[in-house]
Amino acid sequence: MTGDGRRVVVTGWGLAVAGLGDAGDLLEPPGDRRDPAPDPVRRLSGRGLRYKDRATKLALVAGRDALRSAGLLGADDSAAVPGDRVGVVVSSNLGNVDTVCDTVQAIAEHTYLGTSPMTLPATSSNVIASWLAITYGFRGANLTLSNGQTSGLDAVHWAATLIAAGRADRVLVAGVEPDNAPVRHVLSGSGMTADPFDGAAALVLEAEPAALDRGARPQAVVGRYARRASLATAVARVTAGAVPVGLWCVPERGSDPTGDVVTGAHRVDLSTAYGPASGALGVLQCVAAVAWLCGPHAGSVLATAGIGDAGGEDAAAAVVLSSYAP
Amino acid sequence: MSWIVTGMGALASVGADADAMVSALIAGRTGLAELRGFDRSRFRARVAYEIDDRPEPGADEPLRATRWLVEAVRAAAADAGLGADLSEVPVLVGTTLRELRSVELCWRDKVPFDVHDLHFGTALRRHFGAADTHTVVNACSASLYALALGADLLDLGHADTVVVAGVDTLTESTYGLLDRCYPEAPDRVRPFDRNRRGMLQGEGAVAVVLRREADGPGPAPRIHARVRGVAVNCDAYHPSAPEAKSIAAVTAEAHRRAGVTPADIDLVMLHGTGTPLNDEAESEAVSAVFAGVEPMPYMTAIKSMTGHTAGASGLHSLVAAVLAMRRGVVPPVLGLTDPVEAVSGFRLVRGAAVRPPEPLRLAQIDSFGFGGLNAVAVVESVEHAGSAA
16 A cells, blocks of 8 residues: 555756756856846746745745646646645745744734734745645645755655655645845854855656656656765665765755765755755755756766754755666 | 554643643643733733743743653653654654744844754754654644654654654744734634634644554553544645635545544544634534534544644644543533534533543544645544444
8 A cells, every 4th residue: 555666756847046047057057146137036927926925936936847847737837637636845944934023023013913914824834835735726745844954855755755655646846945134134143144045946756657647758766865863874875775876966064074975976065056055955956966867967866965963963864866767 | 554652742731741631621621821921012812822831921932842842752752662762763743833933032032043943853863862853844734744744654664663743832923913813802712612713822742652553562561542544635725714625525535544434433623723714614524524423423622721732733632532532531622602503413522521421432633724734633542442444
């Protein structure tokens, strides 16, 4: 009954990051970030945007692109598959910090009467996943992970687990973090002063038969996952017996404290390139992995987030993605 | 597959451990009190179901949720014979508001707060050496949703033992916005009563230890209960209003996963928040699922005494169901004096706890949250197991 044999494949990706167009751009040195690139949220239009928070809007942009690239949306951008067995998994640590802080400030200044009733749903941190589900009618399992530095990879893991356990046939995964004053206040109070990432990345994961049955072309296979106390342990756990690593997406804080955990692989440091990405990092890394695996490159991709013991963090997570072969 | 509960820990406004909490519920004691941690002058509603552990009245401190979670996990792990080393045990924590109360204090009052404490993994690592930890932010059904994930991990062979927990505090932002949204300030949580005015938040934490039944209790001295099945879904309908047909669907799926029929259920722990929207959707779904079942199962709603403990509430109801079945007593829906028409056929326990003449074997736990997140579990007593399916 467990469906443990069901392979989980990636069939689509989307990005909502200013200045980033293609997943392949993630593998190149970033352009000059001082160039004013258009805000990706401007790609949304229509009713109901006014009361959605920035994190939700960023996730809607990336999620739509992921679903489109997976071939799961019709011409009118509505879902082309029944929603009952489609899940949503979102990772965000700081997504609704702005709503919470703005509200508590309004109460201090104007009592409860100063609050805006329409912001009530956004005080609950699952609001992003809830809007993704409502927008596309996805009625399967709906999860939000707010799990620290590893959260984006944890989200990919839970999406794969929902599919392996048979709770869903396909899952939209999004990792998103907004940049705003309350976010900067909380981060700087914790000694993090770099300009934070502002954006979203999304993936479509499917059970292999669900993808093949509708004629979709898998772009990558989601392999093993581990969340362990140290990066070395997590990496050893997922890479044992796997295809040699061709690309290593390193955790935030670069490769210094992580040393020689992986040797001989090309390295990409997305946190340095695009700002500390917190709960979005792991999903962003997996989008980079898809670009690598669909390109002229060799080897599997190792995505890692969190550095665990080495950085005084609670854990490090690792996921392996490999190229698809029938 | 079935799973067994080998350890339980809980705390709430009405009791500092699982037994004390359930004894209070059976005695019909409420945790309702004057609002303790916020400046009352900023609100119209001035009551809640808080844990009374602040350093002084009117002053709040950060990291209370983390403290309760650690207490509940420690109690459940000890109960299951695991000790304080959870380095090889996944810990899944369901919550609505995480440590967002600490974020509020950090932003408004400049109280120091480390962003690494926004998720609970940091404290779980420090106290238990746990590293495979997951903060699942699934609104008010979070801990029962996490129970489904824990069962899946066991089912897939990813772990032999899993700790599933839930925790929530009040935050001023949610409390103030609820105050803003209700036409009248709620005086207390009155599920399914004509005079209900809405939901009031409660505080608490809860944890259970889950294993595959086939593996037995391991180091635990006893089995508390058998989890027969947990179903989850999403309305995909509205960010805060629930949908009856989706609740009915998730209930039917829970019964199917558990291999039971509605007539097998002896006790329903209703979500019962005392908001008109929840109560109408839930009563419509329960009516549809249990249509033709005679007599209806016993039903209760413990939020009438604990308040809405949000991310903890699903497992709070589960622990209450397990101990209620063991003791053969169903707690009342406190303050339910004038039931709405929609529940006229329901066997709701009112006034005082009841002791049914027949054993209580199978309980259904309802847990629903913002975003249309629904989770329903079916739990079987191990004291009176046997005849059902």
